[in-house]
Amino acid sequence: MLLGKKFETVSKSVVCTMAAVLTLMSGPAGAVNLSAASANANTASLPAANSFSAEQYPFPHNVVYPHGIMPSLDRDTLNRDMLNMYTKWRDLYITSEGAQPGELRIRANDSTYKNGTCSEGMGFAMLITVYMANPSNSGRSDFDGLFRYYQRALSPGYNFMGWKVDKDGNSVDPYSAPDGDLDAAISLLMAHKQWGSGGEINYLAEAKKIIRDTMEYLIYKPSYIVKQSQATTTAVISSYEIPGWFKLFGEITGEDRWEKVTDAAYKMFNHYYNLNPQTGLVPYKWVLSPTGIPTYTGINGPDSNSTSYGFDPSRLPWRVGQDFLWNGTSSHVLAHDFPDRNLKWFMTKINGNPDTALASYNIDGTNRAAYTSPRNMVGPMAVGAMVDASNQASLDLLYHYLRKQEPMSDWPGGYYQDAVMMMSMLVLTGNMPNFYDYEPYPNSTLPAPLPVTDTTAPTKPLNVTVTGSTYSTIDLSWSAAADDQGPVMYEITRDGKLYNVTPTLSTKLEFLDPGKEYTFAVRARDAAGNKTSSDAVKGSTAADLAPPSKVTGISAQARTLTSITLKWNRPADNDAINEIAYDVYMNDTKINTSKVYFPGDFKVENLQPAAAYKFKIAATDKSGNTSTSDVFTTSTTATDVSKPTRPSFVYAVEKTSDRITLAWNVSVDDNPAGTVTYDVYNGQQKMNTVPIGGTTFTMTNLQPGTEYSIKVIARDAAGNSQESYIYDTKTKK
Structure with a gap:
């Protein structure tokens, strides 16, 4: 069982008095040695909720991780590199456009998100912000603004974000993409250590909500692999496995099932480590078998996703390598061996030139993509190099490549890279430690800027010209x-x-609104x-006067005594990137109170049993052009054929050596006249002798130190039933 690690937040006065002690624990160039500092942190106590006015762990962190190696550069250089890159990244990607007052969001400028926002990007941004926070910057207000946006975009009924939001703040896909939510949870845990949880946002409580819902809805059981989303049944995206995060979740919550999630991740990594002994590469996506081992039969069959190592899985050497840097091989020996094998293959592939890294490879190491995409490949591989001293030369080569880069949204997949x-x-750069394992670095100050020897600005860019436009794009060029x-x-x-930032003399500004005039300028830096700016130039997108095609494919996704859930196909529109908004009409009356952006899961409730209803869907594009579907007629059911809702959050509220008291959330039935009762099972053995009317039950006469695999079954008056997810727990010894 994972024990909840105790932790503390050190006051500023304590930081000052500890300076001499921490100096003795320092590594090269005054870096804090985490393996020494963590011994003190592990014996401290959980702080009371409070509101700190300043960062307790300000950037730069100047750490030497408990395990692994660092680039062969001094601390000031590493910190200066990090600060320079962060400043440019923040200016380019963090925005208040399309957000509510007090909110901030990440601007994802690629063909998938179209200048909108995704949960993955929000998780990245929150992590970056909490680690870069310093009294001299807007770290805390940035973090809080990002979290407010994240919270407003939650998937309905869950404590995690709908993965895709358009550039105007409308939910386009309400389902979760767990990687973003896992990162958001970790960032909130770090925010609790950074600022305390007694202010406007209770960071620790919000983190625990995400962690709780992740275990309940986003983890397959009994395999304990992370799902693709709460809506999927067997699909798995490999890069959602983040073992270092899982380990900390278990320590903070005391929930021993996170150990099983960690083990399941390494079981999957081990499968591919042995399958591809020359590379160790893991594919983008696979299908879960009952044993938790990847398979490609019986569901979707083999496809390109099952052999592709590209944008998503390229993160894994960083994700797994970070587990090693924080925890060594305490989780699994593959925390070292897996990223090390990836790195050694990669170095032979690029032959000393990181610029040649492709956007994707096959998992056997052969080339797949026809274009290069070095940033998302080189960064994680450099972290993978940190796991072993034999990789020092490789680490230095990759780091020297990265430190010369700067954020540029003109790259393919620019935001993600x-x-x-x-x-x-x-x-x-030694700036992503586990705040729960070390004391703050004393007297942390920003690196001094290098002496400025060049004070002459470039000449002014001339001939800035609009060379073309469509409904959603404008092309610019300049001299x-x-x-x-x-x-x-x-x-x-x-x-x-x-x-945008680019080294070229032209750019395409994408995902603009149709029929709108914009003002552009080009700054040479x-x-x-x-910097020197050009004169301003105006350009307009083409007006969109054509409506979308009619909505087709309307169907009843589900029907009960009192509800109908509709879905439909997205219509075509002459502006291919335009997000379509929908209004739903029942018997010629509009029934949605706000625009609908997702063509499915629209539930109409409080209907009469065995009654027919007529529906129409109106589709409206960004320019306000509307088309209306043909009538779709369906009815509610005459008898109760729907299951009650799943009993959620089954949990042991009390455990002894021979009994476990369970509790769970109430199940709801669509029949208002019906009642729901419950049965509790350990494996296949029913534990109660009569139906349970409430939401608690005590299992008695159990064995000490024994694991029990529990599920709760909710049953309505018509006999329809729904099982909870499996909950594994142990009696005390």
Whole structure:
């Protein structure tokens, strides 16, 4: 069983008095040695809720991880690299556009998110922000703004975010993508250590909500592999396995099932480690078998996802490598061996030139993509290099490549590549420690800027011209600026705000609104940060006057005595990137109170049994053009054929050596006249002799130190039943 690790937050006065002690524990260049500091942290007590006015763990963190190696550079250089990259990343990707007052969001500028937001990006941004927070920056207000947006975009009925939100703040897909939520939970745990939880946001409580819902809804049982979302049955995305996070979740909550989630992740990694002995690469996606081992038969069959190592799984050397840096091989020997094997294959593949890294490979190591995508490949592989001293030369080569990069949204998948590069750089520079395992670095100060020798700005970019436009894009080009110190970068602003960074002389501004005029400028920036802006130029997207096609494929996804759940197909529109909003009409009366953006799971409730209803769906594009579907007629059922809701959050509220008292959330039935009762099972053995009318039950006459696999079955008056997820727990010894 994982024991809840005790932790503390050290006051500023304690930090000052500990300076001499921490100096004795320092590694190279004044770095805090976590293996020494953690011994003290592990014996401390959980702090009372409080509201700190300043960061308790301010950037830079200057740590030497308990395990692994670091790049061969001094601390000031590492911290300066991190700060420079963070400043540019924040300016480019953190925005208040499309957010409510007091909120911030990540701007995901690729063809999937279309300048909208995704939970993955929000998790990245919250992690980056909590680790970069310092009294001299807006770290806490940024973090709180990001979390407010995350919270407003929660998947209905859950404590995790719907994975995709459009650029105007509308939910496009309400289902979870667990990687973003796992990162959000860890960031909230770190925020609790950073600022305390007594302010406007109770960071610790919010983290525990996400952790609780993740275990309940996003973990397959009994295999304990992370699901693709709460809506899937057997699909798995490999990079959602983050063993270092799982270990900390178990320690913070005292929930021993997180140990099983960690074990399941390494079981999957071990499968591919043995399947591909030259590379150890893991594919993007696979289908779960009953044993928890990947398979590709019986569900979707083999497809390209089952052999592709690309954008998503490229994170794994960082995810697993970080588990080693924090925890060594306490979780599994593969915490070392898995990223080490990935790295050694990668170094032979790029032959000393990181620029040649492709966007994807096959898991046997052969080439797959036709274009390069080095940032998301090189960053995680560099973290993977940190697990073994034999990789020092490889680590230094990859790090020196990364430190010369800067966030540029013109790259393919720019937002994602830059976010993964940022996360990797936090680890590589010694700025992503486990706050629960070390004391704050005393007198932490920002690195001094290098002396400025270049004070001459580049020449002004000339001939900024709109060269083309569509409903949602505008093409710009310009003449080169000159600088006496070398090449320049170009920052493109849209209506006064930074939109893009590129080294080229043209760009395509995408995901714009149709029929709208924008003001653009191009700033030439040299390596020293000197800038010169062009004159402003105006450009307009084409007006969209055509409505979407009619909605088709309307069907009853589910029918009960008193409800009908509708789904339909997304209609075509002449603006391919446009998000469509829907209104639902029942018997010619609009029944939705706000626009609907997801073409499914629309539940109409409080209906009459055995009654027919007529529905129409109106589809409206961004320009306000509307089309209306044909009538779809369906009815509620005449008898009760629907299950009660699943009994959720089965949990042991009390345990002794021979009894376990269980509790769970009430199940709801669609028949208002019906009642729900419960049965409790240990495996296949029913534990109660009569139906349980409430939501608690005590199992007695149990064996000490024995694990029990429990499920609760809810049953309505018509005999329809629904099982809870499996809950594994042990009696005390």
